[in-house]
Amino acid sequence: MNEWPLFEVFIRSKQGLDHKHVGSLHAPDAKMAIQMARDVYTRRQEGVSIWIVPSSAIVASDPNDKAANFDPMEDKIYRHPTFYQLPDEVDHM
């Protein structure tokens, strides 16, 4: 028998927070995947909402491009508020 396709599971732990990736599972279709995700990942009220995404639909960056993608940000510290020294009088800006 063909293996069921793989789905990635995302759970919103409570209203106001993002859905977060929690794991993956095999299921015959998306509807069953939601049911199974509920049984596997929310047995202790870990979630209020579930997203299911076919793993094959995810397009990921190449780990070999990690340096090219992310290193250029390393010397752009002026993007952080801590880069700017302000007089004490405006300390809480």
Place this chain on the structure above:
Amino acid sequence: MYTQPTDRKELAATAERAPRTLTPEDAAFQQRIDADEFIEPRDWMPQAYCKTLVRQISQHAHSEIVGMLPEGNWITRAPTLKRKAILLAKVQDEGGHGLYLYAAAETLGVSRDEMIEALHSGKAKYSSIFNYPTLTWADIGCIGWLVDGAAIMNQIPLCRCSYGPYARAMIRVCKEESFHQRQGYDIMLALCRGTPEQKNLAQDALDRWWWPVVMMFGPSDKDSTHSAQSAAWKIKRVSNDDLRQKFIDATVPQADLLGLKIPDADLKWNARRGHYEFGAVDWEEFWRVVNGDGPLNRERLAARVKAYEDGRWVREAATAYAAKRGRGSFDPDAAKHGRDSFDPDVAKHGRDSFDPDAAKHRASEKVA
């Protein structure tokens, strides 16, 4: 529930060892490990690292799944409704733990079917502890208290294992597992505070489980094949003997509190070392059980295969149903409820254009 080192040094002709000549990739990889970086699925890794992980994680997964059997034996006979509900929840957890671990192993390129096949054919191993029978209700107490206690001892260091998906699975498992040990001790407490017959039941179970549990940590470090390389790769962070000692040190006072006697005449506190000394482990028994000749090896595997075969028609029906509805397409109902888009129509159009086939299936379904 547990991963158990089961490879004997003298049998390890093909064992993975540190490569004789380190390639630049190997060196860079080791550098990442030494810097406590996590390795993720698509990162470069030595083949032997991958192979070691697949073996360990899949064995661990098999142990969770087979581990449901000894406890499942008592679900229908739990003494109260409360105990039954608790045991059901615990066994369900073990199934979930198996799933987390299979999923972690799959990130290394091995398929679920391959792993299941390896278990069912007897090629893959699982923890020796599950080949012992659960004869009385007190055995369920001992499994929670001792077997899960030993498992937690082993699994906590694995939460910092160098392979990201395995470490994340272990964090989830450990979080859920802590209730398992406590419910087991709770059963033992109830028995030990009960009638003399109940207390005898508890002692009898401890007598039978103690040594198999002590063996769960695997062979002594001096006889363990993979320890050195696994330690260098930070797959195994604490040695078998250290874990065993830690477990015994923690457990003896718990047995004292229950008023039970641990079946080891040589067990005594060594104040100088700050540890308990304990008697010799019967490693012959360990290898016998690991290699298939324990009290219940054949029954456990047969039960596992039967469950898989009995469930085949359900899996096939679900597959056929999914195929009929348009396999692989996004389920429109699920999508509608799952998305938190502002405008469901926009979302629908967006998805339809993404997958025209799915849209077609849905359209034909509506007509029918």
